[in-house]
Amino acid sequence: MDDFYREFILDHYKNPHNFGELADATHRYHDTNPLCGDEITMFLKIGAGDRVEDVSFSGKGCAISQASASILTDEVRGKTLDELKAIDRAHVIENLGITLTPARVKCALLSLKALKGSAWGLHEWPGEEAKTS
């Protein structure tokens, strides 16, 4: 367990980087993990050449989901929207450097889902259950 909750994961969890709302965001996307109620909103400020000028996230959740978002947002400044759309799941899991159980993979990937949703300019994830309530 001490391996799983490595020092740098706990550091990102307790003191997340790029945390908070970005007032001048041009793109934003909110998503939740319905299994546990984890929430992440990703904010992007896209400037000239479709590049990320600034990024932040807000939300609440477990150490894995919050650390994953903190690490991911550290990487995206200066990247183009196309580059964001190309980030793959394996990369996000590698960032954490630990073996995740299947139940925790969803926690780790919530930040990527929110980042892609914002990069694609989505308001709602396509193909999700019909909003009936």
Place this chain on the structure above:
Amino acid sequence: MAVTAPAKVATPLDVERIRRDFPILAKTVHGKPLVYLDNASTSQKPRQVIDAMSSVFEEHNANIHRGVYEFSERTTAAFEGAREKVAKLINAPQGREVIFCRNATEGLNLVMHTWGREHVGAGDVVVTTVLEHHSNFVPWQQLAKQAGAELVVVDIDAEGRLRRDQYAAAMAKRPKLVAITHTSNGLGVITPAKELIAEAHAAGAIVVVDAAQSVPHSRVDVQDLGCDFLAFSGHKMLAPPGSGVVWGRAELLERMSPFMYGGDMISRVTVAKTSWNDLPWKFEAGTSAFVDAIGLGAAVDYLQAVGLDRIHEHEQALVAYALPRLQAIPGVTLFGPKDTTDRVGVISFAIAGIHAHDVAQIFDSEGLCVRAGHHCNQPLMERLGTAATTRASFYLYNTFAEVDALVAAIGKAKQVFKV
């Protein structure tokens, strides 16, 4: 970590003897003895239930209600025998009022799709509570939406008990249907169901009770409660998944349309029209999960042999042992009642600075199984101001030493997270 009970704590059960009936309880997880504290989610199964089901497959498996041959008749008798056992367990006036379904969720949906759709219309009022599991909340929310009815949701107080003033105000609106839980799966609170039902009846409503957390842990008597429908799941009471029950008063069931159409639920089918089978089969379309139902019958035998009152008393003793020990841990917040009055062995808590999922993962490394998340209780979690809790839930085979293991595991989680 040992799993034997310290002799000093009183319980009416011979827990060590009970544990020997459950093969899974001898297993280890990550090299540690299994400490299974997720019973509100699903229970483990005793050898007696496993054997009852195996013996159907090995000795007389054949479809029920169809064959005119020995094995079919034996299996049918075992299936209908299980129905009678369930009827006695909940003191149903008649066995034909006991309808087998997959689980409490399906039973509640049966009532929503039949009685609900036939009787709830535009401008009507449906009442439920913020304590409900999604299975007794979403069907009524959707029924109200589809029918153009008003959904009134009764709130709880700071301890998690229903606000009786709000409930009375809801009754003043003369609801058509009231859906209440007998015992909260999130907080372990036992609602004053008998009084709530009487108030609802006085207001002219039909009452649906979610008994998924009460029937496995206490003596439930539908005639004493006075409810109109009551649903529960076999898998939470030592029986296999797929063995659920919805009980309804015969005079209501007789007048209701079928829930699903198909084989076994008809009396006569012509090209032009179909007439329905008698109760309970009118509501049991297709081949029932008859082996699961027979497993439920064996589980009822087991629970009655141990004694549901004694099981409740044992769980109360576990809660009485756990509450002060958990409250004494700095950073631990308990949700729900802080004493053993009107509650079952469900304890929801939070540890400051550690998300419930992380708590559960660290517990897993210690061999402890608990539930982490919203427990299919999102309206309740929102009411409590949290997205998720960690929930430990007890059953007849849990020991006081396992409560000690829970306390130790919280210490481990705090150590890992340095809080």
